[in-house]
Amino acid sequence: MEVLEAIQTRQSTRLFQQNPIAVEALKQLIEAAVRAPTASNAQNWVFGIVTDPLKLESLRSLSPGLIGHPAAMIIFCIRTDPNPETGELQIPEYTWMGIGSALQNCLLMAHSLGIGTRPIGSYHKKGVAIYLNLPENILPVLIMAVGESMDKPRKPRNINIEKVCFWEEWGEL
Numbered sequence: 001m002e003v004l005e006a007i008q009t010r011q012s013t014r015l016f017q018q019n020p021i022a023v024e025a026l027k028q029l030i031e032a033a034v035r036a037p038t039a040s041n042a043q044n045w046v047f048g049i050v051t052d053p054l055k056l057e058s059l060r061s062l063s064p065g066l067i068g069h070p071a072a073m074i075i076f077c078i079r080t081d082p083n084p085e086t087g088e089l090q091i092p093e094y095t096w097m098g099i100g101s102a103l104q105n106c107l108l109m110a111h112s113l114g115i116g117t118r119p120i121g122s123y124h125k126k127g128v129a130i131y132l133n134l135p136e137n138i139l140p141v142l143i144m145a146v147g148e149s150m151d152k153p154r155k156p157r158n159i160n161i162e163k164v165c166f167w168e169e170w171g172e173l
C-alpha cells in the first residue's frame with residue numbers, strides 16, 4: 001500500500017473480530033513504531049504487547065474508552081528516566097511527541113497489513129500500571145487496540161487545509 005493511500009484510508013476500528021493476530025505481525029507493528037523520530041534520538045519508550053484473553057479482558061475493564069473486543073493491545077509507555085541504551089532523557093513534551101510519532105507509524109503499518117486499530121486514551125492509568133506490574137519509571141500513556149476490523153471503510157474525509165494553515169505569518173484563517 002502506498003503511504004498516501006494508507007494515510008487517506010486509515011480509520012479507527014470499532015468492531016473487532018476475535019481472531020488472533022500473528023505474533024510476526026505484532027512485531028512488525030513495533031518495528032514500525034521504533035523507527036519514528038525522537039528528540040536527540042532518545043527513544044524514551046517501551047511497548048507492552050498483550051494477547052492473553054484473560055489479561056485483555058482485565059485491561060478492558062480498566063478502559064472505559066474501549067469499545068469492542070480487540071485481539072491484542074499494545075501499551076505505549078514512556079520512560080521517565082534516561083534510556084539505558086541511548087543514555088538520553090528528554091523533556092516530557094518531546095517524549096510525548098515521540099510517542100505520537102510512534103503511534104502514527106504503528107497505525108499506518110497495521111492498516112497496510114490489513115489490521116484494524118484504535119488508539120485508546122481513556123483508561124485507568126494507575127490501574128493499568130499496577131495490573132501490568134510496571135516499575136515507577138515506566139508510565140503507560142496510550143493503549144492501541146488491535147484486531148481484524150469488521151467495520152465498513154468510510155469515505156475519505158474532506159478537510160480544507162486552508163482552515164488550519166497560515167502562510168509566512170499569522171493572518172486571517
Ligand SMILES: Cc1cc2nc3c(=O)[nH]c(=O)nc-3n(C[C@H](O)[C@H](O)[C@H](O)COP(=O)(O)O)c2cc1C
Nearest residue numbers: 010011012013065066067118119120121122123142
Ligand atoms: C490520543 C488519542 C486518544 C484516543 N482515545 C480514544 C478513546 O479513549 N476511545 C475511543 O474510542 N477512541 C479514542 N481515540 C480515537 C479517536 O476518537 C479517533 O482517532 C478520531 O475520532 C478520528 O477518527 P479516525 O481515527 O477514524 O480517523 C483516540 C485517539 C487518539 C489519537
